[in-house]
Amino acid sequence: MRVCLFTDTIGDLNGVSRFIQDMAENALRHGDDLHVITSTAKYCPTAPNIHNFFPSFRIKMPYYKELDIAFAPSKAITNFVESLQPDLIHVSTPGPVGLLGRKYAKKKGITLLGTYHTDFPAYIRDNTGSDFFKRLTDRWMKNFYKDFVHVFSRSDQYHQIMQDDIGIEAQKISYIPAGTNLERFSPEHKDETIWSALNISSDSVKVLYVGRITKEKSLPFLLEVWQNLKSRHPKLNAELILVGEGSLKKQAHALKSFGVHYLGPIIGSKLSSIYASSDIFIFPSLTDTLGQVVMESAASGLPVLVSNIGGPKTLLNSNNPNGYVIKENHLRAWIETLAQVIHEERLRLELGEAGHAHMQSFNIRDSYQAFWEVHKGYYQGITI
DSSP states (O other), rough: EEEEESSSSSSSSSSHHHHHHHHHHHHHHHEEEEEEEEEEOOOOOOOOEEOOOSSSSSEEEETTTEEEEEEEOHHHHHHHHHOOOSSEEEOOOOOOOHHHHHHHHHHHHEEEEEEOBBOOHHHHHHHHOOOOOOOHHEEEHHHHHTOSSSESOOGGGGGHHOOOOOOOGGEEEEEEEOOOOOSSGGGGGGTTTHHHHHTTSSSSSSEEEEEEEGGGGGGOOOOOHHHHHHHHHHTOOOOEEEOOOOOOOOOOOOHHHGEEEEEEEOOHHHHHHHHHOOOOEEOSSSSSSSOOOHHHHTTTTTOEEEEESSGGGSSOSHHHSOOEEETTTTTHHHHHHHHHHHOHHHHHHHHHHHHHHHTTTOEEEEEEHHHHHHHHHHTOOOOO
16 A cells, blocks of 8 residues: 655644654654655655655745745656555645645545644634634635545544534544654753753753744743743743744844743754753643644653643643643733742652653554554545
8 A cells, every 4th residue: 555645844843744754754664655745945854755846936824934835846746646656645734735635636536535733724813813714714624625535633622623614524534643752752862951052041940832933823922921920020040942933033132031042943852852951841822733742842751831722731631630721811820820830840840750651652653553544444445
């Protein structure tokens, strides 16, 4: 069985890229015939089953200029995919590359599957403030997914949204068990010298955020929480570390007066060390279908603070708590909870240890196995 997976993101610092890289890596490990098709002028991982075609042209994504919309060389990709003769097509993103994969599958009559990684209609609403534009995006997404025989969800929290807003039938949806790379993200990667290398004090409590530095990730709210926290507790020895792509460069110097350090996008072993060397992970986003970075931080031994909206809250353990679920946009609740975790070292350590233990059952290898088995079922003519 040969599967071609089409994606518009592969090397960016986001959960979709990380998931697809993990799928490609596990396919090689298991000897499975999975090929990732993408088009980017930015960083692309080097692997024998990842095929990058330099874009014909690209534009900045509206409301998020750090992310490109890359228009792929359709003829080159089509010819390459034709040479592979795939049995199944998987589309991971509804961008130009994803559209190309969808078009090829329909033209050739190839079974089409996909993953609903990102709640784009919610992003549109949050960035434009318009329910009208959200409804238009819902309608577009409904048309995009109508020919898919199966669509994976990264979190069961989004099954109903996928049905009600996007119009995907319940029997076509299944949940990929959440998972992360437990070798790459672990307390073993702790390295206190990383802070001095970044010109950051080594003796402060480090509160970490990893992800896009954008409005739909609730970054303005996070900065409001932090500035209020520092105003109420001026002697608090804590710093906020922001890792990701975004538009904070012009504000970076001013933010330092509040103990905020914007590091930009970081990947690889350096990112693993930053996770493991931090003390708390904070993620107020309301639009994540899962929250790959939440798993990475918990696996690295950090207590996590997440919103009560979206998929990240499903990654917390109710039996042996590894963090806190906080009401969305409730300024006082976020400030008070964060202050408590910063002040109480023993609490941080207990929550972090619980998170690391909890994540041992969230292995990306299990996610891959579930992902591949569903494709195998459709290849063998078994309805999932």
